[in-house]
Amino acid sequence: xxxxxxxxxxxxxxxLSINLLLMADDGGKAFTAAASxxxxxxxxxxxxxxxxxxxxxxxxxxxxxxxRNRMSRPVRYQHKSRxxxxxxxxxxxxxxxxxxxxxxxxxxxxxxxxxxxVAPPAGIERHDFYSRSMxxxxxxxxxxxxxxxxxxxxxxxxxxxxxxxxxxxxNHSKYTMIIKALSTxxxxxxxxxxxxxxxxxxxxx
Amino acid sequence: MNFTLKIWRQKNAADKxxxxxxxxxxxxxxxxxxxxxxxxxxxxxxKGEDPVSFDHDCREGICGTCSLYINGRPHGPLKxxxxxxxxxxxxxxxxxxxxxxxxCGAFPVIKDLIVDxxxxxxxxxxxxxxxxxxxxxPDANTIAVPKPNADAAFDAAACIGxxxxxxxxxxxxxxxxxxxxxxxxxxxxxxxxxxxxRVRKMVETMDHLGFxxxxxxxxxxxxxxxxxxxxxxxxxxxxxxAAKLFADKEKQVSFSL
Numbered sequence: 001x002x003x004x005x006x007x008x009x010x011x012x013x014x015x016l017s018i019n020l021l022l023m024a025d026d027g028g029k030a031f032t033a034a035a036s037x038x039x040x041x042x043x044x045x046x047x048x049x050x051x052x053x054x055x056x057x058x059x060x061x062x063x064x065x066x067x068r069n070r071m072s073r074p075v076r077y078q079h080k081s082r083x084x085x086x087x088x089x090x091x092x093x094x095x096x097x098x099x100x101x102x103x104x105x106x107x108x109x110x111x112x113x114x115x116x117x118v119a120p121p122a123g124i125e126r127h128d129f130y131s132r133s134m135x136x137x138x139x140x141x142x143x144x145x146x147x148x149x150x151x152x153x154x155x156x157x158x159x160x161x162x163x164x165x166x167x168x169x170x171n172h173s174k175y176t177m178i179i180k181a182l183s184t185x186x187x188x189x190x191x192x193x194x195x196x197x198x199x200x201x202x203x204x205x
Numbered sequence: 206m207n208f209t210l211k212i213w214r215q216k217n218a219a220d221k222x223x224x225x226x227x228x229x230x231x232x233x234x235x236x237x238x239x240x241x242x243x244x245x246x247x248x249x250x251x252k253g254e255d256p257v258s259f260d261h262d263c264r265e266g267i268c269g270t271c272s273l274y275i276n277g278r279p280h281g282p283l284k285x286x287x288x289x290x291x292x293x294x295x296x297x298x299x300x301x302x303x304x305x306x307x308x309c310g311a312f313p314v315i316k317d318l319i320v321d322x323x324x325x326x327x328x329x330x331x332x333x334x335x336x337x338x339x340x341x342x343p344d345a346n347t348i349a350v351p352k353p354n355a356d357a358a359f360d361a362a363a364c365i366g367x368x369x370x371x372x373x374x375x376x377x378x379x380x381x382x383x384x385x386x387x388x389x390x391x392x393x394x395x396x397x398x399x400x401x402x403r404v405r406k407m408v409e410t411m412d413h414l415g416f417x418x419x420x421x422x423x424x425x426x427x428x429x430x431x432x433x434x435x436x437x438x439x440x441x442x443x444x445x446x447a448a449k450l451f452a453d454k455e456k457q458v459s460f461s462l
Contacts, residue, residue, distance in 0.1 A: 065418050069376035072417035074310050078213070078224055079303040081424070082277035083373040089422040090375050163421035169446060171439030 001061035002164035004054045009161060009186070011051055016193045022137075023200050028130030035129045039114075059100065066093040088155040089163070095156040102149035109136060143198035154191025158184050206232045206293055209301040210245065212257055215314050222314065224303070234294040238281065239264060239271070241293055258317040264289040266430065269365030272372070273318055274305040279369035279428050287367060287430045307368050309377035311414045324414045325366050325382060331410035332403035333386040339395045354392045361389035363431040370425035370433075376417030381425035383411050384441035385433045391444055401448040402455070408445055 021031040038044050112118040113126050120126045121135060136142045161183035207230045215222030229245050239261055246256035262270035271288040275281035281291040296302060312320040364385035371379050387404050390396030419438060426435045
């Protein structure tokens with residue numbers, strides 16, 4: 001789960017870099033070029049299979065482990081726990097489910113349209129991701145959901161990256177503090193980066 | 206001082222159990238938590254009622270017998286102490302105090318606040334030892350042990366096996382306990398020899414007994430009365446990964462006498 005999670009974290013950086021091109025003032029030229037590169041490059045096509053595999057492994061292990069963890073305490077405490085824990089670490093499966101819900105919406109909105117399973121909105125060609133994104137972000141409800149989901153992704157990532165290192169046995173008196181700081185920085189940059197886009201659409205555009 | 210106590214009462218393992226409310230008064234601020242429970246039990250015995258059962262032995266924080274989940278924290282509100290080292294001055298006068306047993310499927314309740322922690326013994330039996338008699342205390346420096354290793358091994362060996370890590374973990378995981386035992390032996394030359402087999406066997410037994418998995422919440426580290434750190438968990442994970450991925454296949458040797 002840790003390895004799959006780190007792989008997904010690398011993917012997020014690539015996805016964010018392309019999404020940020022949406023804000024370029026060039027009528028979507030740069031974004032469309034990047035999207036068509038991702039859609040046609042053979043290495044990216046192979047990586048996409050690994051990506052789906054990564055998501056599947058991460059989710060199945062995550063849900064499986066959470067289920068087993070719940071089963072290991074059949075009788076719960078009457079008093080709420082007051083033990084100090086790493087921020088949001090108790091809620092990884094909850095934040096993960098919120099991200100999963102977004103992933104389903106995202107899949108329907110883009111991937112299913114791309115492969116022709118869902119009909120695109122009137123006037124938009126099924127490979128035209130730029131116009132599709134513009135239309136979605138112009139809807140304040142969608143932008144709001146997008147914003148909230150990525151906020152939770154940030155909470156998820158903040159704990160996840162440093163936890164993945166700990167799980168793989170990387171804990172060191174000097175470097176763990178640095179890993180924790182980088183983990184938080186990564187979470188703020190990635191979640192903040194994605195959140196900037198609906199903000200830009202709603203308030204600045 | 207006066208307190209309202211909400212204590213988990215359960216006749217036996219099969220009983221459903223529930224919280225029962227008691228009030229105690231005229232408690233000295235300097236009495237220990239157990240002395241307060243002793244006073245409550247005297248009252249109950251006087252009324253012909255069944256006293257509250259709880260585990261205790263040394264009452265000085267070294268044996269690991271006492272437990273009690275007090276107001277949402279194993280061993281109560283103080284850091285780095287066991288329940289027997291907790292005094293009533295750590296509570297507000299008139300406070301309502303919830304007292305529950307450790308909760309984990311692998312630690313079934315025997316009666317009231319007493320749980321069966323023999324699952325920990327089974328984990329130790331799976332590999333938490335050195336198979337040969339390593340003899341008496343050797344002359345200093347006969348076997349070279351780096352000072353940082355000796356210190357880290359000693360810190361890990363401070364684990365008293367009380368189970369607070371399991372009680373505090375949102376997943377009821379015994380990872381910190383197993384990690385402490387794996388670490389203290391793996392860091393020393395006598396224990397290093399069986400390191401690979403030990404970590405595999407102990408982790409397999411822990412999983413088999415129904416403890417949860419570690420999700421790195423670090424509640425165990427925050428609640429451990431001996432302040433065992435999660436760096437031991439990372440060491441165990443390294444040991445486990447190395448044992449699973451790189452250890453040679455063990456030769457099957459048959460003996461005949």
